[in-house]
Amino acid sequence: MMRKTPIYLDNNATTPLRAAAITAMQDAMGPPANPSSVHGFGRNARLIVETARTAVAMLAGCRATDVVFTSGGTEANNLVMAQYDHVITSAIEHDSVRHAHQNCHQIAVDENGVVDLDMLATVISGIDDAAKPRTLISIMAANNETGVIQPMDDIAAMAESANIALHSDMVQIFGKLHINFAASNISYASLSAHKIGGPSGVGALLVRPGCRLSSLLRGGGQEQGRRAGTENLVGIAGFGGAADDALGDIGHYQTMAKWRDTFESRMLEQRSGVEVFGRAAPRLGNTSCIAASGKAAETMVMAFDIAGVAISAGSACSSGKVKPSHVLESMGAGPRAGEAIRISGGWATTKSDFETLADVFLQLYKQPA
Numbered sequence: 001m002m003r004k005t006p007i008y009l010d011n012n013a014t015t016p017l018r019a020a021a022i023t024a025m026q027d028a029m030g031p032p033a034n035p036s037s038v039h040g041f042g043r044n045a046r047l048i049v050e051t052a053r054t055a056v057a058m059l060a061g062c063r064a065t066d067v068v069f070t071s072g073g074t075e076a077n078n079l080v081m082a083q084y085d086h087v088i089t090s091a092i093e094h095d096s097v098r099h100a101h102q103n104c105h106q107i108a109v110d111e112n113g114v115v116d117l118d119m120l121a122t123v124i125s126g127i128d129d130a131a132k133p134r135t136l137i138s139i140m141a142a143n144n145e146t147g148v149i150q151p152m153d154d155i156a157a158m159a160e161s162a163n164i165a166l167h168s169d170m171v172q173i174f175g176k177l178h179i180n181f182a183a184s185n186i187s188y189a190s191l192s193a194h195k196i197g198g199p200s201g202v203g204a205l206l207v208r209p210g211c212r213l214s215s216l217l218r219g220g221g222q223e224q225g226r227r228a229g230t231e232n233l234v235g236i237a238g239f240g241g242a243a244d245d246a247l248g249d250i251g252h253y254q255t256m257a258k259w260r261d262t263f264e265s266r267m268l269e270q271r272s273g274v275e276v277f278g279r280a281a282p283r284l285g286n287t288s289c290i291a292a293s294g295k296a297a298e299t300m301v302m303a304f305d306i307a308g309v310a311i312s313a314g315s316a317c318s319s320g321k322v323k324p325s326h327v328l329e330s331m332g333a334g335p336r337a338g339e340a341i342r343i344s345g346g347w348a349t350t351k352s353d354f355e356t357l358a359d360v361f362l363q364l365y366k367q368p369a
């Protein structure tokens with residue numbers, strides 16, 4: 001049953017490199033390249049960094065000067081959280097937000113994984129005026145496990161009227177839906193290159209003018225004093241190449257939503273005990289978090305792998321071990337969380353990938369548990 005060319009449907013974990021990213025990285029490799037140097041080599045390197053910054057800004061709908069390059073989404077999240085004394089966040093954030101601050105107040109989500117706005121309003125109203133300048137709200141725009149999209153406009157309006165800074169982890173939404181950071185009331189946003197067809201180890205924090213940001217790392221004055229350390233030139237070039245390319249295929253994710261919906265409908269019709277998490281909420285078009293009763297997710301991920309389809313169970317963990325998903329637990333999934341698998345398409349995913357996925361799914365779930 002193993003396919004000659006395996007199908008990759010784990011793009012929320014990481015994506016294949018786009019050709020444009022590879023070319024940009026190849027072009028940046030070789031010559032001495034410190035963008036802070038004043039000689040011709042340095043000026044060339046500076047041009048590469050600023051070209052990439054403009055490409056990232058175009059995709060995020062912000063000014064190039066808002067973009068602070070970091071080593072990825074994790075660093076961007078840690079960097080912004082460190083600027084504040086108290087953080088209000090949600091129960092479904094990525095670990096790089098959840099574990100980045102000691103003084104964290106978590107907002108619950110409903111059974112579809114949408115942040116409880118009433119609870120957020122209550123928590124905001126309990127913050128006294130003196131504490132507001134030291135408080136940050138941090139809510140992700142779209143979840144990596146379920147694809148559920150949060151009502152960021154409503155959250156931004158609440159933060160704005162309370163005069164509290166708002167950060168959004170936009171790692172998963174970036175490149176999949178149009179973002180207009182400059183026109184939003186969001187103060188900060190985190191991005192990551194390897195979720196859009198760029199290399200891992202590079203990302204950015206977007207910072208609205210006037211919002212505080214001082215470098216966590218002590219060193220040189222790179223990134224206008226906001227992130228010390230000689231720039232990861234090759235990575236940044238790849239990020240820019242990927243962002244440039246991604247601008248052209250945001251519509252791909254709308255088309256993919258139809259393939260994903262067809263897949264889910266087939267599963268729901270043909271097999272009892274199937275549940276799709278977050279289905280009643282707005283979701284990214286590429287993600288399906290689905291459980292079929294009677295099969296442990298970890299076993300299924302292995303069976304899919306043998307059948308030539310790469311997917312993941314709940315949240316992929318850096319250690320390779322799968323922990324119970326805090327996202328599904330906070331949505332009230334209970335023991336079903338252990339059966340949930342995550343399917344996530346990317347820029348290279350085709351309709352036939354989703355069709356094959358459906359065939360393999362039905363075959364595997366027919367077998368005895």
Ligand code: PLP
Pocket residue numbers: 012013071072073074075094096140142143144169171172191192193194201202203
């Ligand atoms: N935030 C979200 C929602 C993610 O999905 C990830 C990666 O899985 C990150 C942050 C971390 O990004 P990076 O891998 O670039 O550190």
